[in-house]
Amino acid sequence: MAKQSNPFLNFDVTKMMADFDPSKMADEFTKFASNYKLPAFDVESVMASQRKNIEALAAANKAATEGMQNVATRQAAILQETLDEATKSFANFGKAGDPSAAAAKQAELYQAAFEKALANMSELADMVAKSSNEATTVVNQRISDSLDEIKALSKKSAK
Numbered sequence: 001m002a003k004q005s006n007p008f009l010n011f012d013v014t015k016m017m018a019d020f021d022p023s024k025m026a027d028e029f030t031k032f033a034s035n036y037k038l039p040a041f042d043v044e045s046v047m048a049s050q051r052k053n054i055e056a057l058a059a060a061n062k063a064a065t066e067g068m069q070n071v072a073t074r075q076a077a078i079l080q081e082t083l084d085e086a087t088k089s090f091a092n093f094g095k096a097g098d099p100s101a102a103a104a105k106q107a108e109l110y111q112a113a114f115e116k117a118l119a120n121m122s123e124l125a126d127m128v129a130k131s132s133n134e135a136t137t138v139v140n141q142r143i144s145d146s147l148d149e150i151k152a153l154s155k156k157s158a159k
Helices: 013-019 024-036 043-093 099-158
Strands: none
Touching: 043 099
């Protein structure tokens, strides 16, 4: 029996996304819209504003992505540190001769591991908050600038 393929799934998404250029689309729209003379509508200003919006979103995405990469890198380092410490701890357990000394040592190790885990969680939470704050700051600034641009456009078109 011959294998049938779905003709709707025979496309390369990576190629499609590589060809996707929002600023090129904005330029095409600007050319198209400039052919029509609309009263009190500054196409160039609107398109410039939209380009800035796209740039701000790209900057916010970059900040968020870099932040998540930093968190993932730190998580990997924490895991490696934890595994190294666990290996050393297990090696030391065999050396303790007295059961009460071994129990005390084990309690110390548990307490140290718990405190280290809390510190690591706090560090990771701070990293995520910082990354989120950076991305949000970029978007908030662009929203504020965009509102100022809209006010200026409306004043200009009212004249």
